[in-house]
Amino acid sequence: MKTFKKVLSLAVVAAMALSVFGCASNEAAETEANETEVAVDAEYLSYAEYEAAALDTEVTVLCTVMATQSWWEDKITVYAADQDGAYFIYEMACSEEDAANLTPGTTILVTGYKTEWEGEVEISDATFEFTETDGVAIAAVDLTADFADDDALLAHQNQYFSMTGLTVEAIGDNGEAFFYKWDNSGTQGDDLYFTVSDGTTTRTFTVESYLTGSDTDVYQAVEALNVGDTINVEGYMYWYQGPNPHITSVSVG
Amino acid sequence: MIRSRKALSLMLSASVLVSSLFLSACHGQVQRAQFEVPDAFDSMRQYEITFWAKNDTNINQTNIYNQAIENFEALYPNIHVNIRLYTDYNKIYNDVITNIATDTTPNVCITYPDHIATYLTGENTVVPLDSLFEDPNYGLGGSLVRFDSPSLDEIVPEFLQECVINNNHYCIPYMRSTEALYINKTYVEALGYEIPDIVTWDFIWEVSEAAMARNNDGTYAINGQSIMIPFIYKSSDNMMITMLRQLDAGYTDSMGNISLFNNTTTSLLRTIADEVALGTFSTFTVSGYPGNFLNAGQCIFAVDSTAGATWMGSDAPLMDIHESEVVDFETVVRPVPQFDTNNPQMISQGPSICIFNKEDPQEVLASWMFAQYLISNEVQIAYAGTEGYVPVTTCAQQSQEYQDYLNDPSQYDVKIAATNMLLDNIDNTFVTAVFNGSTSVRNAAAQLIDSTVKSVRRRETIDSDYFDDLYAEVTALYRLDQLSGAKDSKTDLGPLPSESKFLLILLGVVWIGIGAYFAADLVKKRKKA
Structure with missing residues (x-):
């Protein structure tokens, strides 16, 4: 009887394991990996050519991944760049497995449509391939001197940038240093908004929660800000009806 | 002031999530007994209920929710309401689906009837409200409700009809817009x-x-x-x-x-x-x-x-x-x-309120009391004033306070015009x-x-x-x-995959084995006796 019990137990365990396998195998089939890396013999646009391309035309660019927002249902939004400029690739088709490999420094060949949404020029409806090309090192461009100049900032749209010596100002009537959502109608985990000044001009910066969530250093640094703090920031020069940078680093001092 | 496209990205992907939910036989779902209205509300116990609310990225709406909770808790000191704020229906939807599997749904939730139809794939997940509506003590306008609760016939019929799924009311309307x-x-x-x-x-x-x-x-x-x-x-x-x-x-x-x-x-x-x-x-x-x-x-x-x-x-x-x-x-x-x-x-269109079933019927009843409070005049008139919304009850619409609001020249005229446009066209609205x-x-x-x-x-x-x-x-x-024709459970889904057949056979063998074991054990015991 003991032997029978063992056999029975094993059968039950095996059945449960196979049930789990049955679930998992379907998921694996649905998220087929993009395993091939391609040598870049395809034609692609230089940044200058991309910049000159008309809206709503198909573009192919070779770029280095700088950061990504959260992967979601076979789509991922990518901050990318080459030596000459930057790209915001909105909701690019991507399996979850490939998303895990879209790490900073990875070079990808992206094909999509150049579009504009609320002033943000981006690549949408894109697909991509990994390439064998080495990624280029992209340093933050110092835009401190351009803080007050919309046109100058527009020339750096989507680029990784830094600004130094900015002063945190109260964003709300009650002296808050930051808001959860633009009007403080949110809660922790939502986008953060905070206001900074260079002494003459005031701007609102954003911590995009899909890019840097509440468990990241930058999110927690902004939650710890006080009005009057002097800060240095880094981020991506995203655009929404004007400069709406997505901040990825904040240091006080 | 900055709005974003997050709602869009979630909206587009939500449907894929829905599909995977109801098409996947592997998705865990908690089975729970059908809710029965208790004879009496046990006010000696403490209840902690969660409320997932939606606002239009509008701080005034957040403030009204918070004030409603404070006032409700003053009426029911033994019920504590924890609010979680969303600005996107589809994010609520996604989170609810995730939480159905882990039995961590909220108690009260702002949602769309479309979404409830999916929540109902879990048996007795969402509480049908008909028996609660009609309960003489705790129902709409009930004698033991501690606030001025609207009666059933004071809810605008067109709005209430939107909440009917499979011949039951699974939600109550909260606000309506067009x-x-x-x-x-x-x-x-x-x-x-x-x-x-x-x-x-x-x-x-x-x-x-x-x-x-x-x-x-x-x-x-x-x-x-x-x-x-x-x-x-x-x-x-x-x-x-x-x-x-x-x-x-x-x-x-x-x-x-x-x-x-x-x-x-x-x-x-x-x-x-x-x-x-x-x-x-x-x-x-x-x-x-x-x-x-x-x-x-x-x-x-x-x-x-x-x-x-x-x-x-x-x-x-x-x-x-x-x-x-x-x-x-x-x-x-x-x-x-x-x-x-x-x-x-x-x-x-506009948000509705549903209640998720829990093991403790008293907890569900406490949830219902709060849900009901959200359609009291106090909340309805205040919230409707934040945007071009219309209260869902005739008692709120016809109240002097609401009429004064509609005629208040200090209100933004476009908002009032939009509200009046809907009030004049309620008979011309439709739902899918x-x-x-x-x-x-x-x-x-x-x-x-x-x-x-x-x-x-x-x-x-x-x-x-x-x-x-x-x-x-x-x-x-x-x-x-x-x-297409998803309601018809007789839809031909084609032959079972071979893996499924194998698993079914294996499960059958296991059950036969279990039966054989107990039969052998019984025979052995009888022999010993």
């Missing part, structure tokens, strides 16, 4: 037109085409700017659904049958393609918020929710664009464009059938328009083959071929 046509009257008149009380689609296209005239320098004559998209629709899904409804064409039915891909749809998409080619039309998905373009003088006809009225017009209290870009113009509000001015039809998967069909309807708009802008050929391909692509993306 879509409105916000018009730059100044520009329309400058183009030589008078705005009728009910605007037709033909009128929209005619005026829009007239607005495309340019100056010699390439700017548009009507606004002197380089940008002019005369007509922008915020919700592409509502646009398609409303047009089909107005033409009495197919969309879906209560049996879950999908008839979205029909000749009328193709005809409408051809018109839309023609207008996009002329530059007269775009959507939120493709270009951005209609209100931003309207306020900048770059749009003449903007369709958005009445619940977005405070963003519309030169003097809008909420504004995303820089004040230097705002153009001064007169805003008028009309119903959405119509095909038949004698039979105007507009969609009814709710069934498991109806959200996917809605998203598919949106994609038909958005894809067509994009394709025209990308200079693709728009012909019969294009629409055949588009319908096939959208059908596959939203798995509509597996949805």
Whole structure:
């Protein structure tokens, strides 16, 4: 009887394991990996050519991944760049497995449509391939001197940038240093908004929660800000009806 | 002030999530006993309930929720309400689906009936409210309710009807809105037109085409700017659904049958393609918020929710664009464009409230008391005033306080106009059938328009083959071929996969083994006896 019990137990365990396998195998089939890396013999646009391309035309660019927002249902939004400029690739088709490999420094060949949404020029409806090309090192461009100049900032749209010596100002009537959502109608985990000044001009910066969530250093640094703090920031020069940078680093001092 | 596209990205992916939920046999679901109304509410116990609420990224709405909770807790000191705020229905939807599997659903939740239809795939997950409505003590207008609760017949019947799924009420309406046509009257008149009380689609296209005239320098004559998209629709899904409804064409039915891909749809998409080619039309998905373009003088006809009225017009209290870009113009509000001015039809939308079932019926009853409080006059009138919403009860609508609000000259006139437009047209509102998967069909309807708009802008050929391909692509993306007639459980799903057959056989063998073991054990015991 003991032997029978063992056999029975094993059968039950095996059945449960196979049930789990049955679930998992379907998921694996649905998220087929993009395993091939391609040598870049395809034609692609230089940044200058991309910049000159008309809206709503198909573009192919070779770029280095700088950061990504959260992967979601076979789509991922990518901050990318080459030596000459930057790209915001909105909701690019991507399996979850490939998303895990879209790490900073990875070079990808992206094909999509150049579009504009609320002033943000981006690549949408894109697909991509990994390439064998080495990624280029992209340093933050110092835009401190351009803080007050919309046109100058527009020339750096989507680029990784830094600004130094900015002063945190109260964003709300009650002296808050930051808001959860633009009007403080949110809660922790939502986008953060905070206001900074260079002494003459005031701007609102954003911590995009899909890019840097509440468990990241930058999110927690902004939650710890006080009005009057002097800060240095880094981020991506995203655009929404004007400069709406997505901040990825904040240091006080 | 900055709004984002997050709602969009979640909305587009939500339907895929739905599909995977109800098509996957592997998804865990908690089975729970049906809720029975307790004889009495145990007020000696402490209850902690969670409330997942939705606001329109509007701090006033957040404040009203918080005040409602504070007032409710004063009436029921033994019930503590924890609020979690969302600004997007689809995020709530996604989180609820995730939490159904782990039995961590909220107690009370703002939601859409479409979404509840999916929640109901878990047996007894959502509480049917009919018995609670009618309970003489704790029901609507019940004798033991500690606040002035509306009676059942004081809930606007059209709004309550939206909450019926499978012949039961699974939610109560919280707020109602519709879509409105916000018009730059100044520009329309400058183009030589008078705005009728009910605007037709033909009128929209005619005026829009007239607005495309340019100056010699390439700017548009009507606004002197380089940008002019005369007509922008915020919700592409509502646009398609409303047009089909107005033409009495197919969309879906209560049996879950999908008839979205029909000749009328193709005809409408051809018109839309023609207008996009002329530059007269775009959507939120493709270009951005209609209100931003309207306020900048770059749009003449903007369709958005009445619940977005405070963003519309030169003097809008909420504004995303820089004040230097705002153009001064007169805003008028009309119903959405119509095909038949004698039979105007507009969609009814807005949040509803559902209650999730729990092991403890007393906890459910506590949840119901709070849900009921949310449709009391106090909450209804306050919340409706934050946007172009309409209270869902006649007692709130007819109250002196609400009438004073509607006649208060200090209120934003466009918001009041949008509210009055809905109040005058409640009989002309419609809702679409709710069934498991109806959200996917809605998203598919949106994609038909958005894809067509994009394709025209990308200079693709728009012909019969294009629409055949588009319908096939959208059908596959939203798995509509597996949805059609989803309510009919007799749908032939084809033969079982071999893996499933193997597992079923294996499970059968295991059960036979278990039976054999107990039989042998019984025989052994009898022998010993």
